[in-house]
Amino acid sequence: MHARTVVASTTALLGTAALLLPLSPARATGGDTLPLVVAHRGASGYAPENTLPAADKAAELGVDWVESDVQRTNDGELVVLHDDSLARTTDVEEVFPGRSPWKVRDFTAAEISQLDAGSWFGPAFAGTRVPTLEQFVQRLERHDQKLLLEIKSPQLYPGIEGETLKVLSNKGWLDGAHLRNRLVVQSFSADSVRTVHELKPGVKTGFLGAPPVKDLPAYADFVDQINPSHASLSIGYVAAVQGFRGPHSKPLEVLTWTVDDAAAARRAAGFGVDGIISNKPDVVRDAVGG
Numbered sequence: 001m002h003a004r005t006v007v008a009s010t011t012a013l014l015g016t017a018a019l020l021l022p023l024s025p026a027r028a029t030g031g032d033t034l035p036l037v038v039a040h041r042g043a044s045g046y047a048p049e050n051t052l053p054a055a056d057k058a059a060e061l062g063v064d065w066v067e068s069d070v071q072r073t074n075d076g077e078l079v080v081l082h083d084d085s086l087a088r089t090t091d092v093e094e095v096f097p098g099r100s101p102w103k104v105r106d107f108t109a110a111e112i113s114q115l116d117a118g119s120w121f122g123p124a125f126a127g128t129r130v131p132t133l134e135q136f137v138q139r140l141e142r143h144d145q146k147l148l149l150e151i152k153s154p155q156l157y158p159g160i161e162g163e164t165l166k167v168l169s170n171k172g173w174l175d176g177a178h179l180r181n182r183l184v185v186q187s188f189s190a191d192s193v194r195t196v197h198e199l200k201p202g203v204k205t206g207f208l209g210a211p212p213v214k215d216l217p218a219y220a221d222f223v224d225q226i227n228p229s230h231a232s233l234s235i236g237y238v239a240a241v242q243g244f245r246g247p248h249s250k251p252l253e254v255l256t257w258t259v260d261d262a263a264a265a266r267r268a269a270g271f272g273v274d275g276i277i278s279n280k281p282d283v284v285r286d287a288v289g290g
Contacts, residue, residue: 151187230258
């Protein structure tokens with residue numbers, strides 16, 4: 001077990017004490033431990049989510065970390081897309097009107113490459129395409145950015161963990177430099193995260209959600225981060241998570257999502273989180289003094 005020694009009674013009191021504890025001085029005053037800022041699906045408040053322009057906009061804003069999502073096509077290509085359907089963020093209904101419900105897994109990579117993934121956001125982005133994972137990491141590499149990659153709906157794509165790692169390896173993202181501080185793979189599925197850890201123990205991993213404190217020792221065997229919604233945060237829960245050490249013998253981190261306004265950003269920073277994921281990363285950065 002990778003837990004630090006924690007007095008049991010203290011752990012038991014964390015939940016009830018959470019709202020009574022003061023803000024972390026370092027967070028509140030802009031000290032050395034300011035949370036890192038992550039661009040959610042790229043800078044998706046300013047460009048269509050999970051596209052190359054969204055990654056470019058994050059780079060333009062000076063944001064190093066980019067969060068994105070991976071799905072798999074019918075012919076096995078990994079593409080960067082949040083939903084398991086193409087309907088919300090592309091013109092698939094017009095291009096392929098008879099293919100409802102327009103699931104990613106029912107289309108080939110060549111078919112998806114025909115779709116407009118930018119016009120829904122604004123005319124300036126007309127003709128933007130759904131990038132493959134390979135194209136996306138190449139763009140991040142060009143900007144010297146870092147990747148927080150979510151494996152979406154892994155139950156729909158058996159084996160996607162190994163396929164994702166293969167693409168990352170082929171593009172040079174599993175070397176020592178990237179593993180040290182440029183890559184995290186996360187999922188809402190604990191089984192998927194555990195599989196990534198077992199396949200490639202050097203990869204830093206994150207679990208999306210807020211497991212009960214009593215379950216954290218088990219998670220600490222295979223995750224480096226616990227990443228909950230900002231609405232579920234408390235200073236007690238953040239401290240409890242950070243009191244455990246993960247598989248790489250470092251304290252578990254907490255990255256929270258999705259925070260787009262200054263007040264919520266300051267609140268999250270005050271709870272002592274290690275990172276804040278935002279569609280508007282510049283707003284968060286300005287609010288927390290990063």
